[in-house]
Amino acid sequence: MPAIGHRLSNPLPRGRRGAPLTAPIGARPARFRRQRVLLVGCGDVGMRVAALLRGRVTLLALTSSPARLPMLRSAGIQPLTGNLDHAPTLRRLAGLATRLIHLAPPPGHGSRDPRTLALARAVRRGSLPQSWVYGSTSGVYGHCNGEITTETRALSPDTPRAIRRIDAEAVIRGLGRSSGLTCCILRIPGIYASDRVDGTPRARLLKGTPVLQAQDDVFTNHIQADDLARACVAALWRGKPGRAYNINDDTRLKMGDYFDLAATLYGLPKPPRISRDLAKQTLPPMQLSFMGESRCMDNRRMKTELRLRLLYPTVRDGLLPARTSTPVQAFA
Numbered sequence: 507m508p509a510i511g512h513r514l515s516n517p518l519p520r521g522r523r524g525a526p527l528t529a530p531i532g533a534r535p536a537r538f539r540r541q542r543v544l545l546v547g548c549g550d551v552g553m554r555v556a557a558l559l560r561g562r563v564t565l566l567a568l569t570s571s572p573a574r575l576p577m578l579r580s581a582g583i584q585p586l587t588g589n590l591d592h593a594p595t596l597r598r599l600a601g602l603a604t605r606l607i608h609l610a611p612p613p614g615h616g617s618r619d620p621r622t623l624a625l626a627r628a629v630r631r632g633s634l635p636q637s638w639v640y641g642s643t644s645g646v647y648g649h650c651n652g653e654i655t656t657e658t659r660a661l662s663p664d665t666p667r668a669i670r671r672i673d674a675e676a677v678i679r680g681l682g683r684s685s686g687l688t689c690c691i692l693r694i695p696g697i698y699a700s701d702r703v704d705g706t707p708r709a710r711l712l713k714g715t716p717v718l719q720a721q722d723d724v725f726t727n728h729i730q731a732d733d734l735a736r737a738c739v740a741a742l743w744r745g746k747p748g749r750a751y752n753i754n755d756d757t758r759l760k761m762g763d764y765f766d767l768a769a770t771l772y773g774l775p776k777p778p779r780i781s782r783d784l785a786k787q788t789l790p791p792m793q794l795s796f797m798g799e800s801r802c803m804d805n806r807r808m809k810t811e812l813r814l815r816l817l818y819p820t821v822r823d824g825l826l827p828a829r830t831s832t833p834v835q836a837f838a
Contacts, residue, residue: 540563540564541562541563541564541604541605542563542564542566542602542603542604542605543559543563543564543565543566543603543604543605543606543607543742544566544567544568544586544599544602544603544605544606544607544635545565545566545567545568545583545607545609546567546568546590546606546607546608546609546610546625547568547607547608547609547610547611547641548567548568548569548574548578548583548609549609550699550702550703550705550731551609551641551697551731551734551735551738552567552607552609553581554731554732554734554735555607555735555738555739556581556582556583557581557735558735558736558739559739560581560582561582563605564584565582565583565584566583566584566585566586566602566603567583567584567585567586568585568586568587568588568590568596568599568610569585569586569587569588570587570588570589570590570591572587575587586598586599586602590610590621590622590624590625591613591620591621591624593624593627593628596624596625596627596628597628597631599625599628599629599632600628600629600630600631600632601631601632601633602632603629603635604635604636605635605636605637605638605639605742606629606635606637606638606639607639607641607738607742608622608625608638608639608640608641608678609641609738610625612667612670612671612673612674613670614667615666616666616670617666617669617670617673618670618673619670619671619673619674619677621674622640622673622674622677622678623677626677626678626681629681630681630685634685634686634687635687636687636688637687637688637689637690637741637742637743637745638678638681638682638687638688638689638690639689639690639692639738639741639742639745640674640675640678640689640690640691640692641692641694641738642671642674642675642691642692642693642694642750643667643668643671643693643694643695644693644694644695644727644752644754644801644803645663645664645665645667645668645671645799646661646663646668646671646672646675646693647659647661647662647663647693647799647801647803648661648662648663648664648668648799649662649664649798649799649800649801650799650800650801650802651800651801652724652725652800652801652802653801653802654802654803654804655752655801655802655803655804656752656804656807657693657749657750657751657752657804657807664795664798664799665795675691675750678691679691679748682747682748683748687747688745688746688747689747689748690741690745690746690747690748690749690750690751691749691750691751692734692737692738692741692750692751692753693750693751693752693753693803694729694734694753694754695726695727695728695729695753695754695803696726696727696728696729696796697728697729697730697731697734698728698729698730698731698821698824698825699730699731699732699824700824700825702731705731706768706825707764707765707768707769708768708772708774710765710777711765711768711769711772711774711775711777712774714775714777714778715777715789715793716777716778716779716780716785716788716789717761717762717765717777717778717779717780718761718762718779718780718781718782718785718797719762719779719780719781719782720760720762720779722781722782722785723760723761723762723763724760724761724797724798724799724800725758725759725760725761725800725801725802726759726760726761726764726796726800727754727755727757727801727802727803728754728755728757728764728821728824729753729754729755730755730816730817730818730821730823730824732817732818733753733755733814733816733817733818734753736814736817737751737753737808737812737814740812740813740814741812744811744812744813745811745812746811749807749811751807751808751811751812752803752804752805752807752808753805753808754803754805754808755805755816755818755819755820755821755824756805756816756819756820757820757821757822758802759821760800761796761797762777762779764821765777767821767822767825768821768825771822771825771826772825782797785797
């Protein structure tokens, strides 16, 4: 399997004359010699992936929103109209892409992910892509009592949304086993970035939202959005078949300490600390669900197999204002 280059300025392996090693031989039009990467779920992270690959591959993106077509085209992406909730609209995807990044979430109800199943069936109708990267969630591990969590740990989801993600993982891995397609899973924790909507703790700090007292607090994991996009690109070429990868930085902090650090960096008051019992009475269910899972994700497989060198190895690096202008083009 060809390896992606050490810097994004040369992301695809190339021969002596500069032609991609994966290019077909012969006098075919140039558009047929380029890798075609399909983005399914082209939100904030998908657009960051597109920025990394623009000009180096042909970029395609599935969208169900006609209003997004001009924006995608202006970003150098060829939009394809289709809806993961309506399988017939996905037929044109068959045989279209040489590589696929799947970042679309499951539905917000039930225990299955029919969207991923519909996508897998559509893709299987034609020639298969060389690789499929799926963005899952670290929530599939459930509560780990603060223990170091590797990709080999048994999955024990505590929430319906994590159960749906496990179903999606099973669909994609099943496709890989039955077809030989290289499918890999990225297990993603909290995503942050200063240029992402609600991408930092600032708004929550300004509201004075409480966090758990130290004895009740949980370990939490993070990844800066640009590093996540770079991990997606690396996995397209370096991911191993059927492999799961924890995609997180090197930070080992409890949730309250994370907000305390952010408050210090932003010059804001630290959030109040409350007991878990009081949190159950005052905080919304979504926030409580994140406070009920504690784990320290191990990212060694990401570093050794995907060979990803983080631009933001800790949340301090990513939250510091001086780092917000760091170019995302650097790749290693």
